[in-house]
Amino acid sequence: MANISSLDLNLLRVLDALLREGSTVGAGRRLALSQPAVSAALGRLRHALGDPLFVRQGQGLVPTSYATSLEGPLRAALEELESVLAGPEKFDPAEAQLDFHISGTDFFASMLMPELGARVQHAAPGLRLQLVDLVPDHHVEALERQDVDLALLPERDFPAWTAHARLFRAEFTVIARTGHPALTAAGLAPGEMIPMELFCSLGHVLCSPDGRFHGLGDDALTRAGRSRRVMMSVPVFEGVLQVVAATDLIALFPSGLAERRSPSAGIALYAPPMAIPPVQLSMIWHRRRSRDPAHTWLRGMVQEILTPLGQRNDLSVLG
């Protein structure tokens, strides 16, 4: 249907602007064109694509379903093109003066930033790194606004204008304070599986940045036909560690972080009584940065540091 021979790139930019603004006046402002020029371009688009694209509704234009379906892929394609045309700039880590903004939970403050900091300090002393912990679901928006260069989060359906790469699958273990009375009384040594009955009878603390009492452990228990008592929710993983170390509450906790922190945090690791599906952690960024040499360099560093977390064979999560 679409007649690509009568399309030029500027028409696609007009279409993108119209989809963003929902108005020829707004699109004109965005493109530095007059309203009649945008209207004429829209006419050419309609002819070339064989679709009305927008219909008037009150004081504005409403996209047809065809136009709506183009929005994400079109924007992604234009941004990709933009980065292609920008060409590969040179990036010299030793000389670069740059700030990188990464969003992710405090899990990454522990598991990524120390190693990343050590590497950057050595290889790229002019770089500054900022890790911000955003309310969940705001990571993608922050990428779009370009407040953040890279977001670290569980994989889900990401918008078409983003690109992502898998980092590792996070496994979960149970943590409790060393010498936990109920676990000791049950004759359990660290590394052993906590029986379901006992696991469900103990109080739990979980990490939830937005303050929920329901976590993936509850989903796993529901599948097993059981439930637990979540008595506390804390917004950061480090807080969960502190609470577990100071109380008789137990927690489901990322294995890698638990292993790293257990020697100094006064906690012991146990196996949960039910299977908990691992969570795929990914890094996601704006497509326009895909070819950016500095960004590529940073992604390489993050990938190198975090990928091994998924490769370690972890005895504490068997069962």
Place this chain on the structure above:
DNA sequence: CACCCGCGTACACGAATATC
């Protein structure tokens, strides 16, 4: 109802480019 706003069109004009 009058009024405002925004879309769409018509028209004249100019600049850039293609064609002869």
Place this chain on the structure above:
DNA sequence: GATATTCGTGTACGCGGGTG
């Protein structure tokens, strides 16, 4: 170099939907 084409601009105007 003259001419035609394309594409943009500004102005003007009709239409229709919101708003007070």
